[in-house]
Amino acid sequence: MLKSAFDIYNILASRPVIDALAKIEIRDIPFGFIDPSKAQDKDTVIVISRYPVEVKPDDFSVAWRIEVATLGEEYKFKILAEEVERSLPGLELQGSSLLLSGTVKSLLTSDVEIRKEDTTEYKKEAQLSQDISERFEDLKTLISEEIGDRMLLVRSGKDGEKGPAGPAGPRGDDGKDLLATDADLEDLKNVEEGLPLSAGQVLTWDGSVWTNLFVRQTSSFSGSGGAGGQATTIDDIGDVDTSTTPPTPGQALLWNDADGEWEPGDVSSLDAVRLDAENKTLVYNGSGQLTNVTGTEVQVVITYNGDGSVNTVAKTSNGQTVTKTLGYTSGDLTSITVS
Numbered sequence: 545m546l547k548s549a550f551d552i553y554n555i556l557a558s559r560p561v562i563d564a565l566a567k568i569e570i571r572d573i574p575f576g577f578i579d580p581s582k583a584q585d586k587d588t589v590i591v592i593s594r595y596p597v598e599v600k601p602d603d604f605s606v607a608w609r610i611e612v613a614t615l616g617e618e619y620k621f622k623i624l625a626e627e628v629e630r631s632l633p634g635l636e637l638q639g640s641s642l643l644l645s646g647t648v649k650s651l652l653t654s655d656v657e658i659r660k661e662d663t664t665e666y667k668k669e670a671q672l673s674q675d676i677s678e679r680f681e682d683l684k685t686l687i688s689e690e691i692g693d694r695m696l697l698v699r700s701g702k703d704g705e706k707g708p709a710g711p712a713g714p715r716g717d718d719g720k721d722l723l724a725t726d727a728d729l730e731d732l733k734n735v736e737e738g739l740p741l742s743a744g745q746v747l748t749w750d751g752s753v754w755t756n757l758f759v760r761q762t763s764s765f766s767g768s769g770g771a772g773g774q775a776t777t778i779d780d781i782g783d784v785d786t787s788t789t790p791p792t793p794g795q796a797l798l799w800n801d802a803d804g805e806w807e808p809g810d811v812s813s814l815d816a817v818r819l820d821a822e823n824k825t826l827v828y829n830g831s832g833q834l835t836n837v838t839g840t841e842v843q844v845v846i847t848y849n850g851d852g853s854v855n856t857v858a859k860t861s862n863g864q865t866v867t868k869t870l871g872y873t874s875g876d877l878t879s880i881t882v883s
Contacts, residue, residue: 546650548657549592549608552632556590561627565620566590566612573597578613578643581686587616588624595659597647606656607647610635613683614642615690643683734777747778749791749808754778851875 546552549570556562566588573593580589591611598607612628614621618641625644629635637644650656729747730737736755745756779786784797784806791808798809827836833852837844841862847855853875858867871879 545653546606546608546648547653547655549594552592552608552610552648555631556592556628559627559631562590562624562631565616565624568592570594573609575609575611578611578683579686580613580615581690588612588614588621590628595657598649599652599658601652604652605649606652606658607649609645609647610637611643611645612637613644615687642687729778732776732778732780746796748796749786749793751793 553568553570556568562568565586567586568590570592571594573595575591575593578589578591580587589612591613593609595608596606597609598605600606610628610632612621612625614624621641625637629637632648635646635648637646639645729735732754734753735747736753740756747754747756749755778784778797783804785803786797786808789808795808795810797806799805800807823839824842825836825838826834827838829835831852833846833848835846835848837846843860845856845858845860847858849855849872853872854870856867856869858865867883869881869883870877871881
């Protein structure tokens with residue numbers, strides 16, 4: 545409960561934000577011209593009426609007048625005004641962005657310090673304090689001059705120091721083509737990326753790119769590019785020729801010993817041989833078991849275990865041999881191993 549203007553003063557002065565930004569004064573009504581430029585090292589003034597401007601015995605209330613004027617920055621003034629309203633419950637400051645006013649109410653008791661002059665005259669003076677139009681014009685002129693002086697200082701100031709350099713950016717491409725001696729197969733633009741590699745696979749042309757085909761055979765091959773060459777397709781590698789005879793889907797790179805290079809060609813495998821494409825000679829042993837199938841393109845040799853079960857089936861085609869070994873458990877076929 546407020547008893548005097550000094551109670552209001554003490555409340556506001558105890559707030560760090562208000563104490564830091566504004567000078568607090570207690571004045572008689574009417575306040576007269578409020579000049580924030582004379583607020584020492586602060587650019588905002590808070591004025592409190594020395595005595596209540598409203599005394600209402602009927603509802604036991606009194607009210608003191610509060611005015612806030614500034615020459616400072618608008619956002620600081622807004623923060624200050626909000627802090628004043630929080631400090632004095634019921635106070636609502638209204639006005640311009642440079643001059644605000646309002647009243648803070650309290651309970652009328654015998655301890656409240658009020659002015660002893662005639663009530664009618666007191667009300668007239670209180671009413672005069674609310675008429676701020678003329679004082680606001682003077683304040684606006686003062687503010688304009690103050691702003692002009694500050695802008696002059698801003699324009700005449702020196703440039704600040706140059707800031708530190710930022711971090712270096714990521715290293716870019718050197719723009720050179722891939723060297724054949726440094727190339728992996730998948731670095732070439734007409735070879736499929738992300739090939740799941742497994743022993744026995746061969747490189748196969750599928751009509752658009754080279755990819756891997758799982759063909760079990762005993763042959764292996766390798767090639768290398770010319771030293772210092774620049775490879776962008778598989779044909780750029782020194783011992784590979786896919787230009788003379790372009791590959792067709794399903795073909796693989798095969799070694800041509802006469803030309804000393806890898807060339808596209810058809811790959812024969814156990815699953816690809818057509819047994820009915822030529823005449824075959826069948827050979828049986830004394831037990832009536834088929835042991836050999838002999839033809840021009842394909843030769844098959846079959847061996848047996850002591851119990852008469854098939855042990856191996858070895859097929860030779862184009863000089864390449866694929867052998868399948870059958871495994872049994874308790875007389876049942878359980879595995880086939882290809883080599």
